[in-house]
Amino acid sequence: MYSVLIVDDEPMIREGLKTIINWEEEGYTVIDTASNGREAIEKHHQLNPDLTILDIRMPGLTGLEVIEQLRSEGKKGQFLILSGHADFDYAKKAISFGVGGYLLKPVDEEEMLEELERIKARLDKEQSVNQRNTNKDLFYREHVIESILHGGQVWAAEDLKKYDLYWTSYQVVLIEVFNESSTHMSAEIKKEMIDLFATSKSGIVFTAGKYIGCLLNSPLFTSAERQHFYNETSTILKRFSSPVFIAAGTGVLHIEEIKTSYDEAVHLLEERFFFAEQTVLVGKEGYGLSMPIEEGEVELQGLDENKITDTLYYALDIRSKDLLSRVLGQFQQWVLTEGYTEHEIKNIITKIAAVALNKLSLVSSETKLIATEHTALLSALYQQPTFVALLDTLELQFSELIHKLGVNSKDTVIKQMIDFIKRNPGDHLKLEVLAEVFNYNSSYLGKLFKNYTGESFNVFLDKVRMEKAKSLLEEGLKVHQVSDQIGYANVDYFHTKFKKYMGISPSAYRDQHKQRQK
Numbered sequence: 001m002y003s004v005l006i007v008d009d010e011p012m013i014r015e016g017l018k019t020i021i022n023w024e025e026e027g028y029t030v031i032d033t034a035s036n037g038r039e040a041i042e043k044h045h046q047l048n049p050d051l052t053i054l055d056i057r058m059p060g061l062t063g064l065e066v067i068e069q070l071r072s073e074g075k076k077g078q079f080l081i082l083s084g085h086a087d088f089d090y091a092k093k094a095i096s097f098g099v100g101g102y103l104l105k106p107v108d109e110e111e112m113l114e115e116l117e118r119i120k121a122r123l124d125k126e127q128s129v130n131q132r133n134t135n136k137d138l139f140y141r142e143h144v145i146e147s148i149l150h151g152g153q154v155w156a157a158e159d160l161k162k163y164d165l166y167w168t169s170y171q172v173v174l175i176e177v178f179n180e181s182s183t184h185m186s187a188e189i190k191k192e193m194i195d196l197f198a199t200s201k202s203g204i205v206f207t208a209g210k211y212i213g214c215l216l217n218s219p220l221f222t223s224a225e226r227q228h229f230y231n232e233t234s235t236i237l238k239r240f241s242s243p244v245f246i247a248a249g250t251g252v253l254h255i256e257e258i259k260t261s262y263d264e265a266v267h268l269l270e271e272r273f274f275f276a277e278q279t280v281l282v283g284k285e286g287y288g289l290s291m292p293i294e295e296g297e298v299e300l301q302g303l304d305e306n307k308i309t310d311t312l313y314y315a316l317d318i319r320s321k322d323l324l325s326r327v328l329g330q331f332q333q334w335v336l337t338e339g340y341t342e343h344e345i346k347n348i349i350t351k352i353a354a355v356a357l358n359k360l361s362l363v364s365s366e367t368k369l370i371a372t373e374h375t376a377l378l379s380a381l382y383q384q385p386t387f388v389a390l391l392d393t394l395e396l397q398f399s400e401l402i403h404k405l406g407v408n409s410k411d412t413v414i415k416q417m418i419d420f421i422k423r424n425p426g427d428h429l430k431l432e433v434l435a436e437v438f439n440y441n442s443s444y445l446g447k448l449f450k451n452y453t454g455e456s457f458n459v460f461l462d463k464v465r466m467e468k469a470k471s472l473l474e475e476g477l478k479v480h481q482v483s484d485q486i487g488y489a490n491v492d493y494f495h496t497k498f499k500k501y502m503g504i505s506p507s508a509y510r511d512q513h514k515q516r517q518k
Contacts, residue, residue, distance in 0.1 A: 001029045002123050005047060007040040007054035007063070008033075008082070013105075017053065020109055026116050037061025044070055049077060050123055051100070056083040067099065078119050082107065141165060142206045145215055148255060149208075149262050160255060165204075171219035171251040172261040173203075173280065174211040175233065176269055178385040179242040186212065192236050208262070211269065215258065219251030226280035234278070243385050245272045247281040273342035273386055303334045305352060310427065312398075313356040314437045316371075317363065317423065318416050319402045323437055328391050346390065350381050353394060363423055367405065374401050413438050413445075414452040421461060425468045426487045431457045466501040469494070473510040482506065 004023065008014045014033045023030055031047055034040040037060050044052060044066075056063040067079050078100040100122060101115040141163050147153040160166040177189055190212050193205045203216040220226045226248065234244040247268035249261030268281045275281060308331050315323035331352070335345050354375060361371035377397050384390040417434055431449075434457075435442035449457050465486040472482045483494035498506045 002027060002050035002120065003031045003047065004028050005040070005043055005049040005052045006030060006033045007035075007037075007052060007058075007066070009035055009055060009058045011035070013055070013082075017107070020107070021112060021116070026113065027120050028116065037063070037066045040066050041069060044075065044077075048075075051078045051080060051119060053080045053082065056081050078123060080115060080119065141204050145204065145206045145213075145258070149259055152259070154256060165255060167217040167255075169217065169219055169251055169253055170255055170258050170261065171216045171248055172258055172265050173214040173216060173220070173229070173246060173248045174208055174262075174265040174269055175214065175237075176211050176245045176272065177237055177240055177242045178245065178272075179240065186210075189237060189240065193233070196232070196236055208266075211266075213262070220248055220280055220282075221251065223279070226282065230279045243389075244278075245269060245275060245281075245385070246279075247272075250283065273345075275386055276388060303330060305348065308334065309352045309355050310433075311437065312352060313359045314420070316356060316360050316398065316401065316405070318420055318437065319405050320437075321399050321402055322439065324395060324398055324402065326439070328395055332387065332391060342387075345387065346382050346384075349390065349394065350378050353378055353381070353398075370401055370404050374398070413440070414449055417445075417449065418453070418460075421464050425461070425465045426485045428487055429461060462497060462501070466498060469498055469506065470502070470509065473506055474513045476510070476514075479506045479510075 001024065006014055006017050008017070014035070018030050018033070021028075028051065031049060032043055034043050034054075037058050040052070040054060041061070054063040054066060061069075063081055063083075080101045080103065081099050082103050082105055084105040100119045103111060103115060144155060144160070144163055144165055148155070155165075157166055175189070175193070186207070190205055190207065193212055193214060197203050197205055197214070202218060203214050206213045206215065220229055230244075230246055233246060237244055247265045249258075249264035252258060252261050264283055268283065308327060311323070311327045311330075315321075315327055331349065335348065340348065357371040357375050357378075361368040374397055380393055380397075381390055384393055417438065420434070420437075421429060431446050432442045435445045438445065440448075446457055449460070453460055455463075465488070468486050469482050472485060473479075477485075479495070480491050483489075483491045486494070488494035488497070495506060498509070502509055504512070
């Protein structure tokens, strides 16, 4: 649709022209009206219409004076003159200003339609020529940029001026739209950015491998400028429904230096997984994840993959979303401290989650069904663009799992502990470990436990393990197998504990049970 501005000092004529023609059917849309020459010039500056229809005689500036001033300013677009005077001199002067048509008042609808059709054909031709010239200019500009970035070619100032690349400063900005189909989308994304820069005239868009590059003629120096650029770009690319990541290299004074700016932006986007803010990323800024240990949190020295796996399983087993959140926070701190790469982090967290789900599936048939369903969802972790998104996705999945299992909110902490110990006697359980799991001080938790059960934690744990050992021995397992399954690494220690508890050795107990079965 071509835009139209109607200018006439008579309100009835302005409104009549808006309604007499089905503008959309003719390929136009009326964007505004003006009542005098001064207003016409102001609105033309603001709206830059494709076609201006204006009365030749108006108070103040006449229609011809309006056209003369706009043409002197280099304004393009078509003009259609309306006049109540069949004055040939006016017509000749109007033609000298490049007026597209001249109609007498009162306007005849058929004549108006003929003029609009003729002017539209002219606008179509101009648009086609402009598009070809624009495409040609863009091609050559991209060629200049790519020859510098990848070939180190030096261009003379005359050539840079010819392609409108002779600027006072330059900055390379790279855009990544994270999507599995980003390869197909890159042409569409590039077109969206070209349209944006066509309006702002602030830079040139070029292809940069898997990224879309923008060479800016005015670097983004301040955080406010960078945030504005990010917001504007992400809004335009919103229809792709994918996360947008943008990084900028240093601003430089000479076009030969844009390779430095480009390399810096590439390096930043290669670290995209650790981005923690939605803005244009630049070097020497604290945008990456930094997770110092807060007062009261568990030290990282004792953390390892096995401990995190166990704690994650405990969170699922006791249905604790609070513990789930804490253990994922510990995982984030731990891997950042260890300096793992994106690929390593995704492998580790997926393995940890899978092992925790597998342990949960062994608790009961109900947990097995739910755990199996959620194991299939772990592949989504590999598709997350950032570490924050990765942890958020896993926390959401496991929170839903806990919800399906049912939260034990009515049970006391000690009851939960007892049930937990009975389900997991073979784990390397210590009061300190469970205190961390249930988020209690270990000494205080020990007192609560003894008050509730009448026994210390270690005595109760030994009893649970001995009862489990009896059932395993009755199944015919060997003594070292039973010792391992109930959490005693030292077989001799298990032998001593069992004999003290039952009065006979483990092997003797198993033999007695066999005799009774005969």
